[in-house]
Amino acid sequence: MTASPPDTTPIRVVIADDQALIRAGYATILGAQPDIEVVGEAEDGRAAVDLAQRLRPDVVVMDVRMPRLDGIAATRLIAGPGVEHPARVLVVTTFQLDEYVYEALRAGASGFLLKDAGPAQLIDAVRTVAAGDALLSPAVTGALLGRFADRVRPSAPRPDDDPRLARLTPRELDVFAAMARGDSNAEIAEALVISRETVKTYVSRILLKLELRDRVHAVVYAYRSGLAVPER
Structure with a gap:
Protein backbone atom coordinates (compact mmCIF):
# COMPACT_ATOMS: atom_id res chain seq x y z
CA MET A 1 0.00 0.00 0.00
CA THR A 2 1.54 3.29 -1.09
CA ALA A 3 1.60 6.48 0.89
CA SER A 4 -0.99 9.12 0.10
CA PRO A 5 0.26 11.60 -2.49
CA PRO A 6 0.98 15.04 -1.03
CA ASP A 7 -0.99 18.08 -2.14
CA THR A 8 1.93 19.81 -3.81
CA THR A 9 3.31 20.38 -7.28
CA PRO A 10 4.35 17.14 -9.00
CA ILE A 11 7.67 15.55 -8.11
CA ARG A 12 9.87 15.95 -11.19
CA VAL A 13 11.84 12.77 -11.90
CA VAL A 14 14.65 11.77 -14.26
CA ILE A 15 15.19 8.05 -14.86
CA ALA A 16 18.72 6.81 -15.61
CA ASP A 17 19.21 3.19 -16.71
CA ASP A 18 21.02 1.65 -19.67
CA GLN A 19 18.16 -0.79 -20.33
CA ALA A 20 15.33 0.75 -22.34
CA LEU A 21 12.77 -1.72 -21.03
CA ILE A 22 13.51 -0.82 -17.43
CA ARG A 23 13.37 2.90 -18.18
CA ALA A 24 10.02 2.43 -19.88
CA GLY A 25 8.69 0.40 -16.97
CA TYR A 26 9.75 2.97 -14.40
CA ALA A 27 8.33 5.78 -16.52
CA THR A 28 4.99 3.99 -16.82
CA ILE A 29 4.76 3.25 -13.10
CA LEU A 30 5.84 6.67 -11.90
CA GLY A 31 4.13 8.67 -14.63
CA ALA A 32 0.77 7.14 -13.71
CA GLN A 33 0.90 8.82 -10.29
CA PRO A 34 -0.86 12.20 -10.00
CA ASP A 35 1.94 13.65 -7.88
CA ILE A 36 4.89 12.47 -10.03
CA GLU A 37 6.05 13.72 -13.43
CA VAL A 38 8.79 11.95 -15.41
CA VAL A 39 10.64 14.80 -17.13
CA GLY A 40 13.52 12.90 -18.72
CA GLU A 41 15.24 9.57 -19.36
CA ALA A 42 18.96 8.83 -19.68
CA GLU A 43 20.67 5.71 -21.02
CA ASP A 44 24.01 6.34 -19.30
CA GLY A 45 25.52 8.29 -16.41
CA ARG A 46 26.82 11.16 -18.52
CA ALA A 47 23.38 11.76 -20.03
CA ALA A 48 21.88 11.61 -16.51
CA VAL A 49 24.23 14.36 -15.33
CA ASP A 50 23.45 16.50 -18.37
CA LEU A 51 19.69 16.09 -17.86
CA ALA A 52 19.93 16.82 -14.13
CA GLN A 53 21.87 20.01 -14.78
CA ARG A 54 19.49 21.14 -17.52
CA LEU A 55 16.12 20.08 -16.07
CA ARG A 56 16.85 20.35 -12.33
CA PRO A 57 14.58 17.45 -11.31
CA ASP A 58 13.59 16.77 -7.73
CA VAL A 59 14.69 13.12 -7.90
CA VAL A 60 16.97 11.10 -10.17
CA VAL A 61 16.30 7.34 -10.20
CA MET A 62 19.81 6.04 -10.83
CA ASP A 63 21.15 2.66 -11.95
CA VAL A 64 24.67 1.74 -10.77
CA ARG A 65 26.25 -0.03 -13.73
CA MET A 66 25.94 2.10 -16.86
CA PRO A 67 28.23 2.96 -19.80
CA ARG A 68 30.26 6.18 -20.21
CA LEU A 69 29.79 7.11 -16.53
CA ASP A 70 28.64 4.74 -13.80
CA GLY A 71 25.81 5.59 -11.42
CA ILE A 72 28.07 6.30 -8.44
CA ALA A 73 30.18 8.83 -10.36
CA ALA A 74 27.02 10.37 -11.84
CA THR A 75 25.48 10.63 -8.36
CA ARG A 76 28.55 12.49 -7.14
CA LEU A 77 28.16 15.04 -9.94
CA ILE A 78 24.41 15.41 -9.33
CA ALA A 79 24.15 15.32 -5.53
CA GLY A 80 27.68 15.45 -4.16
CA PRO A 81 29.53 18.22 -2.31
CA GLY A 82 29.80 21.50 -4.14
CA VAL A 83 26.99 20.85 -6.63
CA GLU A 84 25.22 24.15 -7.26
CA HIS A 85 21.72 22.74 -7.85
CA PRO A 86 21.75 19.22 -6.35
CA ALA A 87 18.95 16.73 -6.96
CA ARG A 88 18.08 13.89 -4.64
CA VAL A 89 19.28 10.56 -5.99
CA LEU A 90 17.53 7.23 -5.52
CA VAL A 91 19.95 4.45 -6.46
CA VAL A 92 18.22 1.37 -7.86
CA THR A 93 20.32 -1.69 -8.65
CA THR A 94 20.26 -5.48 -8.97
CA PHE A 95 23.40 -5.74 -6.87
CA GLN A 96 22.74 -6.16 -3.14
CA LEU A 97 26.30 -5.38 -2.11
CA ASP A 98 27.36 -3.30 0.88
CA GLU A 99 30.08 -1.72 -1.25
CA TYR A 100 27.51 -0.21 -3.62
CA VAL A 101 25.39 1.14 -0.78
CA TYR A 102 28.44 2.62 0.91
CA GLU A 103 29.77 4.27 -2.25
CA ALA A 104 26.31 5.58 -3.17
CA LEU A 105 25.88 7.22 0.24
CA ARG A 106 29.36 8.69 0.09
CA ALA A 107 28.54 10.10 -3.35
CA GLY A 108 25.46 11.87 -2.01
CA ALA A 109 22.57 9.46 -2.64
CA SER A 110 19.53 9.77 -0.40
CA GLY A 111 18.09 6.30 -0.99
CA PHE A 112 18.88 2.79 -2.11
CA LEU A 113 16.42 0.30 -3.61
CA LEU A 114 16.82 -3.10 -5.24
CA LYS A 115 15.38 -3.61 -8.72
CA ASP A 116 13.28 -6.55 -7.55
CA ALA A 117 11.22 -4.15 -5.42
CA GLY A 118 7.58 -3.85 -6.47
CA PRO A 119 5.93 -0.84 -8.13
CA ALA A 120 4.46 0.37 -4.84
CA GLN A 121 7.90 0.37 -3.23
CA LEU A 122 9.37 2.35 -6.12
CA ILE A 123 6.60 4.95 -5.88
CA ASP A 124 6.98 5.26 -2.12
CA ALA A 125 10.76 5.48 -2.49
CA VAL A 126 10.53 8.42 -4.89
CA ARG A 127 8.06 10.22 -2.63
CA THR A 128 10.18 9.55 0.44
CA VAL A 129 13.39 10.82 -1.11
CA ALA A 130 11.63 13.85 -2.64
CA ALA A 131 10.25 14.77 0.79
CA GLY A 132 13.80 14.98 2.14
CA ASP A 133 13.66 11.75 4.09
CA ALA A 134 16.13 8.90 3.80
CA LEU A 135 14.95 5.70 2.19
CA LEU A 136 17.57 3.40 3.71
CA SER A 137 16.94 2.77 7.40
CA PRO A 138 19.42 4.71 9.56
CA ALA A 139 19.90 1.54 11.61
CA VAL A 140 20.91 -0.37 8.48
CA THR A 141 23.15 2.51 7.47
Missing part, protein backbone atom coordinates in the same frame (compact mmCIF):
# COMPACT_ATOMS: atom_id res chain seq x y z
CA GLY A 142 24.85 2.44 10.85
CA ALA A 143 25.50 -1.28 10.59
CA LEU A 144 26.85 -0.79 7.08
CA LEU A 145 29.18 2.02 8.07
CA GLY A 146 30.38 -0.06 11.00
CA ARG A 147 31.80 -2.50 8.46
CA PHE A 148 33.57 0.26 6.59
CA ALA A 149 34.52 2.26 9.68
CA ASP A 150 38.22 2.45 8.87
CA ARG A 151 37.48 4.23 5.60
CA VAL A 152 34.66 6.35 7.00
CA ARG A 153 36.52 7.53 10.08
CA PRO A 154 40.23 6.76 9.68
CA SER A 155 41.55 9.13 12.34
CA ALA A 156 38.74 8.75 14.91
CA PRO A 157 38.52 12.44 15.92
CA ARG A 158 36.98 13.37 19.26
CA PRO A 159 33.44 14.80 19.01
CA ASP A 160 34.55 17.75 21.17
CA ASP A 161 37.05 18.72 18.47
CA ASP A 162 34.44 18.94 15.70
CA PRO A 163 33.39 22.58 15.14
CA ARG A 164 30.10 21.59 13.51
CA LEU A 165 29.10 19.42 16.45
CA ALA A 166 29.89 22.38 18.70
CA ARG A 167 26.90 24.15 17.14
CA LEU A 168 24.53 21.67 18.82
CA THR A 169 23.05 22.16 22.26
CA PRO A 170 23.43 19.31 24.81
CA ARG A 171 19.84 18.24 24.12
CA GLU A 172 20.41 18.28 20.37
CA LEU A 173 23.52 16.14 20.88
CA ASP A 174 21.37 13.64 22.78
CA VAL A 175 18.90 13.50 19.90
CA PHE A 176 21.70 13.29 17.32
CA ALA A 177 23.31 10.38 19.16
CA ALA A 178 19.96 8.58 19.15
CA MET A 179 19.57 9.28 15.42
CA ALA A 180 23.03 7.79 14.86
CA ARG A 181 21.90 4.60 16.61
CA GLY A 182 19.01 4.40 14.16
CA ASP A 183 16.30 5.20 16.72
CA SER A 184 12.96 6.31 15.32
CA ASN A 185 11.28 9.55 16.39
CA ALA A 186 8.96 7.54 18.61
CA GLU A 187 11.87 5.78 20.31
CA ILE A 188 13.72 9.06 20.82
CA ALA A 189 10.60 10.68 22.26
CA GLU A 190 10.09 7.83 24.72
CA ALA A 191 13.74 7.74 25.79
CA LEU A 192 14.04 11.49 26.31
CA VAL A 193 10.47 11.92 27.64
CA ILE A 194 9.46 14.48 25.04
CA SER A 195 6.76 14.59 22.36
CA ARG A 196 7.27 13.30 18.83
CA GLU A 197 6.66 16.81 17.48
CA THR A 198 9.47 18.08 19.68
CA VAL A 199 11.73 15.35 18.31
CA LYS A 200 10.86 16.41 14.76
CA THR A 201 11.79 19.98 15.64
CA TYR A 202 15.12 18.84 17.09
CA VAL A 203 15.87 16.68 14.04
CA SER A 204 15.18 19.61 11.70
CA ARG A 205 17.44 21.89 13.73
CA ILE A 206 20.22 19.30 13.81
CA LEU A 207 20.14 18.74 10.05
CA LEU A 208 20.14 22.52 9.49
CA LYS A 209 23.02 23.22 11.87
CA LEU A 210 25.14 20.37 10.53
CA GLU A 211 24.23 21.20 6.92
CA LEU A 212 22.96 17.68 6.27
CA ARG A 213 20.16 16.73 3.90
CA ASP A 214 18.56 13.77 5.69
CA ARG A 215 18.85 11.23 8.50
CA VAL A 216 20.97 8.78 6.53
CA HIS A 217 23.61 11.42 5.96
CA ALA A 218 23.32 12.32 9.64
CA VAL A 219 24.38 8.76 10.47
CA VAL A 220 27.26 9.00 8.00
CA TYR A 221 28.37 12.24 9.63
CA ALA A 222 28.04 10.78 13.13
CA TYR A 223 30.51 8.03 12.23
CA ARG A 224 32.89 10.36 10.43
CA SER A 225 32.92 12.82 13.33
CA GLY A 226 33.54 10.14 15.94
CA LEU A 227 30.23 10.69 17.74
CA ALA A 228 29.18 7.17 16.77
CA VAL A 229 31.64 4.31 17.14
CA PRO A 230 30.96 0.98 15.37
CA GLU A 231 30.70 -2.20 17.34
CA ARG A 232 33.61 -4.51 16.68
Whole structure:
Protein backbone atom coordinates (compact mmCIF):
# COMPACT_ATOMS: atom_id res chain seq x y z
CA MET A 1 0.00 0.00 0.00
CA THR A 2 1.54 3.29 -1.09
CA ALA A 3 1.60 6.48 0.89
CA SER A 4 -0.99 9.12 0.10
CA PRO A 5 0.26 11.60 -2.49
CA PRO A 6 0.98 15.04 -1.03
CA ASP A 7 -0.99 18.08 -2.14
CA THR A 8 1.93 19.81 -3.81
CA THR A 9 3.31 20.38 -7.28
CA PRO A 10 4.35 17.14 -9.00
CA ILE A 11 7.67 15.55 -8.11
CA ARG A 12 9.87 15.95 -11.19
CA VAL A 13 11.84 12.77 -11.90
CA VAL A 14 14.65 11.77 -14.26
CA ILE A 15 15.19 8.05 -14.86
CA ALA A 16 18.72 6.81 -15.61
CA ASP A 17 19.21 3.19 -16.71
CA ASP A 18 21.02 1.65 -19.67
CA GLN A 19 18.16 -0.79 -20.33
CA ALA A 20 15.33 0.75 -22.34
CA LEU A 21 12.77 -1.72 -21.03
CA ILE A 22 13.51 -0.82 -17.43
CA ARG A 23 13.37 2.90 -18.18
CA ALA A 24 10.02 2.43 -19.88
CA GLY A 25 8.69 0.40 -16.97
CA TYR A 26 9.75 2.97 -14.40
CA ALA A 27 8.33 5.78 -16.52
CA THR A 28 4.99 3.99 -16.82
CA ILE A 29 4.76 3.25 -13.10
CA LEU A 30 5.84 6.67 -11.90
CA GLY A 31 4.13 8.67 -14.63
CA ALA A 32 0.77 7.14 -13.71
CA GLN A 33 0.90 8.82 -10.29
CA PRO A 34 -0.86 12.20 -10.00
CA ASP A 35 1.94 13.65 -7.88
CA ILE A 36 4.89 12.47 -10.03
CA GLU A 37 6.05 13.72 -13.43
CA VAL A 38 8.79 11.95 -15.41
CA VAL A 39 10.64 14.80 -17.13
CA GLY A 40 13.52 12.90 -18.72
CA GLU A 41 15.24 9.57 -19.36
CA ALA A 42 18.96 8.83 -19.68
CA GLU A 43 20.67 5.71 -21.02
CA ASP A 44 24.01 6.34 -19.30
CA GLY A 45 25.52 8.29 -16.41
CA ARG A 46 26.82 11.16 -18.52
CA ALA A 47 23.38 11.76 -20.03
CA ALA A 48 21.88 11.61 -16.51
CA VAL A 49 24.23 14.36 -15.33
CA ASP A 50 23.45 16.50 -18.37
CA LEU A 51 19.69 16.09 -17.86
CA ALA A 52 19.93 16.82 -14.13
CA GLN A 53 21.87 20.01 -14.78
CA ARG A 54 19.49 21.14 -17.52
CA LEU A 55 16.12 20.08 -16.07
CA ARG A 56 16.85 20.35 -12.33
CA PRO A 57 14.58 17.45 -11.31
CA ASP A 58 13.59 16.77 -7.73
CA VAL A 59 14.69 13.12 -7.90
CA VAL A 60 16.97 11.10 -10.17
CA VAL A 61 16.30 7.34 -10.20
CA MET A 62 19.81 6.04 -10.83
CA ASP A 63 21.15 2.66 -11.95
CA VAL A 64 24.67 1.74 -10.77
CA ARG A 65 26.25 -0.03 -13.73
CA MET A 66 25.94 2.10 -16.86
CA PRO A 67 28.23 2.96 -19.80
CA ARG A 68 30.26 6.18 -20.21
CA LEU A 69 29.79 7.11 -16.53
CA ASP A 70 28.64 4.74 -13.80
CA GLY A 71 25.81 5.59 -11.42
CA ILE A 72 28.07 6.30 -8.44
CA ALA A 73 30.18 8.83 -10.36
CA ALA A 74 27.02 10.37 -11.84
CA THR A 75 25.48 10.63 -8.36
CA ARG A 76 28.55 12.49 -7.14
CA LEU A 77 28.16 15.04 -9.94
CA ILE A 78 24.41 15.41 -9.33
CA ALA A 79 24.15 15.32 -5.53
CA GLY A 80 27.68 15.45 -4.16
CA PRO A 81 29.53 18.22 -2.31
CA GLY A 82 29.80 21.50 -4.14
CA VAL A 83 26.99 20.85 -6.63
CA GLU A 84 25.22 24.15 -7.26
CA HIS A 85 21.72 22.74 -7.85
CA PRO A 86 21.75 19.22 -6.35
CA ALA A 87 18.95 16.73 -6.96
CA ARG A 88 18.08 13.89 -4.64
CA VAL A 89 19.28 10.56 -5.99
CA LEU A 90 17.53 7.23 -5.52
CA VAL A 91 19.95 4.45 -6.46
CA VAL A 92 18.22 1.37 -7.86
CA THR A 93 20.32 -1.69 -8.65
CA THR A 94 20.26 -5.48 -8.97
CA PHE A 95 23.40 -5.74 -6.87
CA GLN A 96 22.74 -6.16 -3.14
CA LEU A 97 26.30 -5.38 -2.11
CA ASP A 98 27.36 -3.30 0.88
CA GLU A 99 30.08 -1.72 -1.25
CA TYR A 100 27.51 -0.21 -3.62
CA VAL A 101 25.39 1.14 -0.78
CA TYR A 102 28.44 2.62 0.91
CA GLU A 103 29.77 4.27 -2.25
CA ALA A 104 26.31 5.58 -3.17
CA LEU A 105 25.88 7.22 0.24
CA ARG A 106 29.36 8.69 0.09
CA ALA A 107 28.54 10.10 -3.35
CA GLY A 108 25.46 11.87 -2.01
CA ALA A 109 22.57 9.46 -2.64
CA SER A 110 19.53 9.77 -0.40
CA GLY A 111 18.09 6.30 -0.99
CA PHE A 112 18.88 2.79 -2.11
CA LEU A 113 16.42 0.30 -3.61
CA LEU A 114 16.82 -3.10 -5.24
CA LYS A 115 15.38 -3.61 -8.72
CA ASP A 116 13.28 -6.55 -7.55
CA ALA A 117 11.22 -4.15 -5.42
CA GLY A 118 7.58 -3.85 -6.47
CA PRO A 119 5.93 -0.84 -8.13
CA ALA A 120 4.46 0.37 -4.84
CA GLN A 121 7.90 0.37 -3.23
CA LEU A 122 9.37 2.35 -6.12
CA ILE A 123 6.60 4.95 -5.88
CA ASP A 124 6.98 5.26 -2.12
CA ALA A 125 10.76 5.48 -2.49
CA VAL A 126 10.53 8.42 -4.89
CA ARG A 127 8.06 10.22 -2.63
CA THR A 128 10.18 9.55 0.44
CA VAL A 129 13.39 10.82 -1.11
CA ALA A 130 11.63 13.85 -2.64
CA ALA A 131 10.25 14.77 0.79
CA GLY A 132 13.80 14.98 2.14
CA ASP A 133 13.66 11.75 4.09
CA ALA A 134 16.13 8.90 3.80
CA LEU A 135 14.95 5.70 2.19
CA LEU A 136 17.57 3.40 3.71
CA SER A 137 16.94 2.77 7.40
CA PRO A 138 19.42 4.71 9.56
CA ALA A 139 19.90 1.54 11.61
CA VAL A 140 20.91 -0.37 8.48
CA THR A 141 23.15 2.51 7.47
CA GLY A 142 24.85 2.44 10.85
CA ALA A 143 25.50 -1.28 10.59
CA LEU A 144 26.85 -0.79 7.08
CA LEU A 145 29.18 2.02 8.07
CA GLY A 146 30.38 -0.06 11.00
CA ARG A 147 31.80 -2.50 8.46
CA PHE A 148 33.57 0.26 6.59
CA ALA A 149 34.52 2.26 9.68
CA ASP A 150 38.22 2.45 8.87
CA ARG A 151 37.48 4.23 5.60
CA VAL A 152 34.66 6.35 7.00
CA ARG A 153 36.52 7.53 10.08
CA PRO A 154 40.23 6.76 9.68
CA SER A 155 41.55 9.13 12.34
CA ALA A 156 38.74 8.75 14.91
CA PRO A 157 38.52 12.44 15.92
CA ARG A 158 36.98 13.37 19.26
CA PRO A 159 33.44 14.80 19.01
CA ASP A 160 34.55 17.75 21.17
CA ASP A 161 37.05 18.72 18.47
CA ASP A 162 34.44 18.94 15.70
CA PRO A 163 33.39 22.58 15.14
CA ARG A 164 30.10 21.59 13.51
CA LEU A 165 29.10 19.42 16.45
CA ALA A 166 29.89 22.38 18.70
CA ARG A 167 26.90 24.15 17.14
CA LEU A 168 24.53 21.67 18.82
CA THR A 169 23.05 22.16 22.26
CA PRO A 170 23.43 19.31 24.81
CA ARG A 171 19.84 18.24 24.12
CA GLU A 172 20.41 18.28 20.37
CA LEU A 173 23.52 16.14 20.88
CA ASP A 174 21.37 13.64 22.78
CA VAL A 175 18.90 13.50 19.90
CA PHE A 176 21.70 13.29 17.32
CA ALA A 177 23.31 10.38 19.16
CA ALA A 178 19.96 8.58 19.15
CA MET A 179 19.57 9.28 15.42
CA ALA A 180 23.03 7.79 14.86
CA ARG A 181 21.90 4.60 16.61
CA GLY A 182 19.01 4.40 14.16
CA ASP A 183 16.30 5.20 16.72
CA SER A 184 12.96 6.31 15.32
CA ASN A 185 11.28 9.55 16.39
CA ALA A 186 8.96 7.54 18.61
CA GLU A 187 11.87 5.78 20.31
CA ILE A 188 13.72 9.06 20.82
CA ALA A 189 10.60 10.68 22.26
CA GLU A 190 10.09 7.83 24.72
CA ALA A 191 13.74 7.74 25.79
CA LEU A 192 14.04 11.49 26.31
CA VAL A 193 10.47 11.92 27.64
CA ILE A 194 9.46 14.48 25.04
CA SER A 195 6.76 14.59 22.36
CA ARG A 196 7.27 13.30 18.83
CA GLU A 197 6.66 16.81 17.48
CA THR A 198 9.47 18.08 19.68
CA VAL A 199 11.73 15.35 18.31
CA LYS A 200 10.86 16.41 14.76
CA THR A 201 11.79 19.98 15.64
CA TYR A 202 15.12 18.84 17.09
CA VAL A 203 15.87 16.68 14.04
CA SER A 204 15.18 19.61 11.70
CA ARG A 205 17.44 21.89 13.73
CA ILE A 206 20.22 19.30 13.81
CA LEU A 207 20.14 18.74 10.05
CA LEU A 208 20.14 22.52 9.49
CA LYS A 209 23.02 23.22 11.87
CA LEU A 210 25.14 20.37 10.53
CA GLU A 211 24.23 21.20 6.92
CA LEU A 212 22.96 17.68 6.27
CA ARG A 213 20.16 16.73 3.90
CA ASP A 214 18.56 13.77 5.69
CA ARG A 215 18.85 11.23 8.50
CA VAL A 216 20.97 8.78 6.53
CA HIS A 217 23.61 11.42 5.96
CA ALA A 218 23.32 12.32 9.64
CA VAL A 219 24.38 8.76 10.47
CA VAL A 220 27.26 9.00 8.00
CA TYR A 221 28.37 12.24 9.63
CA ALA A 222 28.04 10.78 13.13
CA TYR A 223 30.51 8.03 12.23
CA ARG A 224 32.89 10.36 10.43
CA SER A 225 32.92 12.82 13.33
CA GLY A 226 33.54 10.14 15.94
CA LEU A 227 30.23 10.69 17.74
CA ALA A 228 29.18 7.17 16.77
CA VAL A 229 31.64 4.31 17.14
CA PRO A 230 30.96 0.98 15.37
CA GLU A 231 30.70 -2.20 17.34
CA ARG A 232 33.61 -4.51 16.68
